[in-house]
Amino acid sequence: MASKRTKRPGVKSVETRYYEERESVLRGLHNLDRRSFLRLSAAAFGAAAGAGALRFPHSFQPIRVAHAATTEPGFRIAYISDSHLYEQEVNDRFVRQLLRAVDDVNRLDPQPDFVLYGGDLAQLGQAKELELGAEILKEVKAPVRMMVGEHDWFFDMGEKWRDLFGEPTYSFDHKGVHFVTLLSVNEEDFWTERGMTPIERMHTVAGLDNGIQSRFQVGAEQREWLRKDLEAVPKTTPVIVFSHSPLYHYYKPWNFWTEDAPEIQALLRPFQNVAVIHGHTHQLLTNRIGNIRFHGMLSTAWPWPYAPEGLPELTVQMNRPNPFDPNDGLGTGSARVHPDGQVDKIYDLWNRNPIEVPASYLASGGKKDAPPKPGLASY
Ligand SMILES: [Fe+2]
Ligand SMILES: [Fe+2]
Numbered sequence: 001m002a003s004k005r006t007k008r009p010g011v012k013s014v015e016t017r018y019y020e021e022r023e024s025v026l027r028g029l030h031n032l033d034r035r036s037f038l039r040l041s042a043a044a045f046g047a048a049a050g051a052g053a054l055r056f057p058h059s060f061q062p063i064r065v066a067h068a069a070t071t072e073p074g075f076r077i078a079y080i081s082d083s084h085l086y087e088q089e090v091n092d093r094f095v096r097q098l099l100r101a102v103d104d105v106n107r108l109d110p111q112p113d114f115v116l117y118g119g120d121l122a123q124l125g126q127a128k129e130l131e132l133g134a135e136i137l138k139e140v141k142a143p144v145r146m147m148v149g150e151h152d153w154f155f156d157m158g159e160k161w162r163d164l165f166g167e168p169t170y171s172f173d174h175k176g177v178h179f180v181t182l183l184s185v186n187e188e189d190f191w192t193e194r195g196m197t198p199i200e201r202m203h204t205v206a207g208l209d210n211g212i213q214s215r216f217q218v219g220a221e222q223r224e225w226l227r228k229d230l231e232a233v234p235k236t237t238p239v240i241v242f243s244h245s246p247l248y249h250y251y252k253p254w255n256f257w258t259e260d261a262p263e264i265q266a267l268l269r270p271f272q273n274v275a276v277i278h279g280h281t282h283q284l285l286t287n288r289i290g291n292i293r294f295h296g297m298l299s300t301a302w303p304w305p306y307a308p309e310g311l312p313e314l315t316v317q318m319n320r321p322n323p324f325d326p327n328d329g330l331g332t333g334s335a336r337v338h339p340d341g342q343v344d345k346i347y348d349l350w351n352r353n354p355i356e357v358p359a360s361y362l363a364s365g366g367k368k369d370a371p372p373k374p375g376l377a378s379y
Contacts, residue, residue, distance in 0.1 A: 075175050078105045078142070078334040081118025081279040082299035084151060085129045093326060094123075097300040098136050104332045104348060106141045112334055113174065115142045118279030118297045119149025119185075119244035125202050127160045134164045149244040149279060150185040150216070155202040158183075169222055171229050177238045177341055180229065182222060184243040184258050184278075188214035208255040215252065215259040216245045223260065226267055238273040238341020245280045246294060248287055251307030256281055268292055273341035283329070284347055286357050287312035293362050295335070295345040303329030316357055316371045318349070327351055 083098040085091075105115050117137060122129035130152065137144055146165040153161065158168065168183040190213050191201040204212050218226075233239065241247065247264050250256040258264070268274045274292045282304040285296030294312070303321045311317060321329030328351045336344040342359035349355065360369045 072336065072338075074336060074338045076108075076110070076112045076334055076336050077114055077116060078108055078112035078332065079116040079118055079277070079297050080105060080137075080140075080300060080332050081116075081297040082120040082149065082282055082301055083133060084120055084123045084299070084301040085133050086123045087126065087128045088132060091123075094301045095132065095136070097327070097330065098133065100350070101300045101332045102136060102139050105334075106139070108334065111142050113142065115140050115144050116242055116277065117144055117146050118242070118277075119147045120151040120279060120299075120301075121149070122152050124199070124206065125152055125155030125160070127156075130160050130164055145179075145181065145242070147181050147242050147244055147279070148183055148185070150187075150205050151202075153183075153185060154187075154205040155198050169225060175337075176339065177240055177337060178230075178233045179240050179242070180226065181242040182218055182226070182264075184218050184245045184247065185216045185280075186219040186222075187216065190214060209253050213255070215257050216255060217259040218243075218247075218264055219260070223263055223267070226264065230267060230271075233271075235270050236272055238337075239268060239271045239275075240337070240341065240343070241268065241274070241276045243276060243278045246278045246285070246287070246296065246312075247276045247292075248289060248294060248312070250281070250285075250287075250312060251309065254304075254307065256307055265289060265292055275341065275343045277335065277343075277345075284316055284318045284355060284357075285312060286314045286316060286345070286362065288314055288362055288365075293343065293359075295343065295357065298329075298331045298333055298347055298349065300330055300332070314357075314362060314366050316355060316373075318347075318352075318355070322351075325351060 080098070080101040083094055083101070085094050085098065088095050105112065121133035121137075146168075148158065148161055148165075148168040152158070161168070169181065171178065171180045173179070187205065190204070196204070204210060230239070243258070245258045246256060247258050247261045249258075249261060269290060269292075272291065276292060276294045277297065278294065279297045279299075281296045282299035282302065283296060283306060284298070285294070287294035305320070306317060318329065329349070331347060331349040333345065333347045335346065338344070338359060342363065344359050345357040347355045347357070355371050357371055358369045361371065
């Protein structure tokens with residue numbers, strides 16, 4: 001006799017409960033009133049974090065336990081990047097994904113010393129998009145360091161972003177490492193002559209492969225600032241630079257490119273240990289040019305394909321994301337910063353095992369400690 005499957009009324013899976021709680025946060029975000037936002041998000045985040053009451057799929061739990069088990073010297077930072085928020089009435093999905101990213105980094109144990117936000121918080125630089133992002137990022141437990149991306153900037157040339165987050169170019173010292181954050185997405189003025197409106201300018205920059213805009217650049221003014229900033233730093237001090245676009249020439253037609261990257265590299269060359277951590281490319285990406293090691297960050301919104309004409313040195317290529325799974329190829333990540341400034345980069349992919357690109361892999365030119373190949377079939 002065939003057994004009958006009875007459905008138990010009133011029992012919800014942990015995932016259903018998780019997403020229902022998220023719904024309440026999202027509904028609260030419709031009225032961006034600080035008090036109601038905090039009340040709603042505290043309820044949802046609190047419930048989600050409650051003493052093992054919920055188990056989450058994929059990367060949420062076991063990975064972090066593994067990372068936490070070691071007592072290594074140095075320190076950890078985490079990152080969230082490229083959330084591309086639209087106003088919530090237009091697109092809830094990217095909002096949901098940023099909330100998930102915030103949960104991810106809030107669950108890291110031990111907590112990172114700080115969380116870098118890697119730029120492209122907004123999709124079209126709208127005040128409401130940036131405000132929504134700022135509200136959500138207030139829920140990050142660790143201190144947050146902000147970086148700007150082109151999607152945040154070209155509607156009002158940074159006015160709203162500055163209001164919310166301060167100046168985009170700054171440096172600071174932390175546990176013996178000198179950190180520098182740059183605005184790497186400046187462009188030559190293509191809009192004035194064409195009589196473009198702010199939103200036309202923004203749309204043009206957002207379309208990376210049009211023939212109108214110039215390539216990104218740090219620009220002469222910031223390069224001079226960087227030169228002076230680095231003058232005071234001993235050459236033995238580790239330097240870590242945050243930039244939105246990669247500080248090398250990767251693929252020009254898509255603006256995976258910073259035009260004056262060679263000049264920035266020249267300023268960094270005298271230092272013994274330099275790492276650049278960048279956003280914008282939405283994929284696992286590694287490179288090494290002389291003493292400078294480059295690490296790309298994952299996006300929380302969508303993965304970009306790899307450029308069609310060659311990968312940077314030492315890149316561990318991830319499989320092409322599953323087009324039927326809107327969370328595949330996305331995630332957050334962290335970096336273990338050794339006392340000498342070398343970085344182990346950890347990609348916490350939401351739908352896959354985490355991938356660690358250790359400092360020893362880069363230092364050996366790929367001969368030692370190669371990360372395992374991604375385990376899924378390509379789509
Ligand atoms: Fe982006
Ligand atoms: Fe970008």
